[in-house]
Every structure is written in C-alpha cells, then in structure tokens.
Amino acid sequence: MQHDQKLERRTILKAAGASLAVAGLGATATACGGDSGAGDGTVTIRYAWWGAEDRAQRINKTIKLFEKKYPKIKVKTDFQPYPDFWKKFNTQASGGNPPDVFQNAVAFLRKYDAKNVLLDLSEQVKAGNLSMDGFRAGLDKFGEIDGKLLGVPVGSNSMALVIDKPVYTKAGVTPEQGWTWDDFDAAMKKIRDKTGRAGDSGMYGVMYLYDLYLRQNGKAFFTEDGLGFTEADLTDWWTKAKKGVEEGIYTDAKKVAQIKPKSAVAAEIAGGEFTWDNFTVRYTAEGKSEYGLAPIPTTDGKKTGQYLGSLMLSGSKRTQHPKEVAQFIDFMVHDPEVAKIMGYDRGVPATQAQYDAFKPTDEVNKAIAAYEESLVASGVLEPITPHPNGADICEAAFLRIAEELALGKRSVGDAVKQFFTESKTALGS
Numbered sequence: 001m002q003h004d005q006k007l008e009r010r011t012i013l014k015a016a017g018a019s020l021a022v023a024g025l026g027a028t029a030t031a032c033g034g035d036s037g038a039g040d041g042t043v044t045i046r047y048a049w050w051g052a053e054d055r056a057q058r059i060n061k062t063i064k065l066f067e068k069k070y071p072k073i074k075v076k077t078d079f080q081p082y083p084d085f086w087k088k089f090n091t092q093a094s095g096g097n098p099p100d101v102f103q104n105a106v107a108f109l110r111k112y113d114a115k116n117v118l119l120d121l122s123e124q125v126k127a128g129n130l131s132m133d134g135f136r137a138g139l140d141k142f143g144e145i146d147g148k149l150l151g152v153p154v155g156s157n158s159m160a161l162v163i164d165k166p167v168y169t170k171a172g173v174t175p176e177q178g179w180t181w182d183d184f185d186a187a188m189k190k191i192r193d194k195t196g197r198a199g200d201s202g203m204y205g206v207m208y209l210y211d212l213y214l215r216q217n218g219k220a221f222f223t224e225d226g227l228g229f230t231e232a233d234l235t236d237w238w239t240k241a242k243k244g245v246e247e248g249i250y251t252d253a254k255k256v257a258q259i260k261p262k263s264a265v266a267a268e269i270a271g272g273e274f275t276w277d278n279f280t281v282r283y284t285a286e287g288k289s290e291y292g293l294a295p296i297p298t299t300d301g302k303k304t305g306q307y308l309g310s311l312m313l314s315g316s317k318r319t320q321h322p323k324e325v326a327q328f329i330d331f332m333v334h335d336p337e338v339a340k341i342m343g344y345d346r347g348v349p350a351t352q353a354q355y356d357a358f359k360p361t362d363e364v365n366k367a368i369a370a371y372e373e374s375l376v377a378s379g380v381l382e383p384i385t386p387h388p389n390g391a392d393i394c395e396a397a398f399l400r401i402a403e404e405l406a407l408g409k410r411s412v413g414d415a416v417k418q419f420f421t422e423s424k425t426a427l428g429s
Helices: 005-013 052-067 082-094 108-115 122-126 163-170 181-194 207-216 229-244 251-257 281-286 320-334 337-344 353-356 361-379 391-406 412-427
Strands: 043-050 074-079 101-103 159-166 270-278 290-296 312-315
Touching: 043 052, 043 082, 043 320, 052 074, 052 320, 052 337, 074 082, 074 101, 074 320, 101 108, 101 320, 108 312, 108 391, 122 320, 159 163, 159 207, 163 181, 163 290, 207 229, 207 391, 229 391, 229 412, 281 361, 312 320, 320 337, 320 353, 337 353, 391 412
Parallel strands: 043 074, 043 101
Antiparallel strands: 101 312, 159 270, 159 290
C-alpha cells in the first residue's frame, strides 16, 4: 500500500497536511502485452511501476540480475510518479496494451479484475513457475480475490505512530502496546501542556488509521461490496478531529500546509503522527530530533485492527508470456540478492528468505524491522479487509474532502454528505 514511497504515499495519506517529481523512463510499447519473441527464443516483457529515481536505480539493478539468470527473457522498464502511473496504465489497459507485469496495490485488484485486466497467477503456481511458499505473516493470501491470485506481495508495512522521542520524554509519555484512545488523548494534552507543541499532526485524512479504528469496533472502512460504516460514524470521527485542533492537541492543518513538503513532526509543530512504518526514514532526513515508532492506540486495550499491507506485482491477462511473467515475479519476491539491493524501499521484504537476506545497519530501518516483529509476536495482526471495485475512487474522495474540511472549506456535515454521495456513485450503490 505504498506509493513513492517515502514521500508520495505519505502525502496522500496525510491529506490534512501529513508518502515525486520524477521524469519517467520511456518504454516502447510493442505488441499487446509485450514482444512476440525473437527468432532465437528470446522474449521481452514490459515491467511498469511507480516511484522515484532511487527506486528506479534499485529496480534496474535487480532486472540485470534477473536477465543474467534468465538470458532468454529481456525486460523493458517504465516508471512514473504515482498519479502519472495510473493515468498511463488506464490508457494502456483501455487500449488492450497494458504492461506484462506491473506494480499494484490492494485498492485496485477488484477494479482491474472486473475489467478483465489481471492475470490469475494461480495457474502459474500449479505449473511450478511461481512459488507462494515462504511468505511472512499471511502475506501469501494478500493478493487473493475470489479464489484468484491477482497479486504477489513484494514488501510489507503497517500503520504506526511516529513520535519525536525527546518530546514524548519531556512530556512524560511512554506509549505501550495496548494503550487506549483515552490514554492517547491524555498523552496529547500532556505534550501540549508540557512542551508547547501539538501532540499530533491531525487525523482528518488518515484513511487507513480510520480503518483501524473501525476494525477495532467491529466494522471496517470497506466491505466486499461497499462501505462498512455509516454517516454517523464518520461524523463522530471528523468532529473529534476538529475538536482536537480547537483544543490545540492536533496541529492546525493550515500550519501543516505552510511547511509542506516537510512533515509536521520534522518541522517541530507536532509531537507525532500516524503513517506507514516504512516511511519513517524520511523524518530522520528532514528533522533534527530522534524519532521512533509507537503502537497504535486501541479501543479495548487489545485489538489494534492492524494487518500487514503490501505493494504487489501483478500480471496482465493479455500477456503473451505468462510463464515468463511468473518467473520474473518469483525471482523478485524470493531471490535474496534482490532484497539486498531493494532494502526496505518497498516495505519490509515479504518472504522470509529476503527478510533474512537484508539486515539493516542503520537505526531507522532496524526500528522498522523491530516494529513489525513486535506486531507478529503480539498476535495483533488480522487479515486485511476486502476492497471493492471503486475503492480507489473512494480513497481519493476521502482524502480530498478531508483536506477541504481540515482547511475550513467545508463543515463536518457537508463533508460527510459529500463523501457518501461520491462513494455511492463510485461503488454503484
């Protein structure tokens, strides 16, 4: 569930102010789904992903390794910033010429499955061209939809609370697994009163945090065919977010907007904020303090609602080379050398072999690994909630409308009604 990753996705998640200016590498489209093959038996597959220049350099190195192991398979590459990627992909898919293999996310699985775009990789598993063994913490099931394998995870991440550790220490706050939302609210007030800083950057538009809160209370943001919460639920959430700003325990979104693209935590106007665990590397790069990862608050002291999310690799149903696509995906998720090159760029490696192959030496990535290990050990992880066809449109609407609310352009009531109106259209309900 990442975009590029350390900045773009976070920017999208933090619509109230909380991860790309990159030129794409041109890729030449040939026959539908890739080249038909050379006379010597060599075939070419097209691989597309979103991300920034650093990711592109890493991925290109892994492709060289793949082509060395599979000299009869050549890989043409194409990368774009996140929004540009999907614009181009939609155009290609509509024209019957999507890339053979591409980076994907859970919000798009049902959408493109419904459009008959995605290759069911389960047949390639049966044929022995792709192994789904050795995945961490149930990630092997992450890309399964209605009995079809539509995506294979390449990395994992989970929601966390990133904190400015000296600020928390000064306020006398020590977050622990199982702390409640009441504990969290009390901590935010302590930070405000003892440090003069808002406790959190604000939670208007952190959709995936709201999903966890709903899951803690027996609901979810999405069900298989729609939204899993009511207008009254969202009204309560956004009213609480607004009240937090008024009380000074959450940062005013207008202040957060002024310091973009720097984060509110690194800019020292918030003591912490909720984001994906593998985005924490950006705080050290941006700020001067020491940052850490804290557990997600709970409703009952036990259930966090968390799951391991993941970027995935998917294949095109129109590819002329399903075997080679499967071999490529298998290599990218299992080969230890790939993990050493990619590190945590796309999250913590999804397979145990790659997880063991890359041992971070810096404190930030060590903390990310320790955080995910703690989630597994504590037993809080659950299966991810299904995302219906249209989930991506709902997600974009939530983030946009939340930002308008946070900046004072909408009332809570108007924002809630607008979101549900747009979501019903997107979901066909």
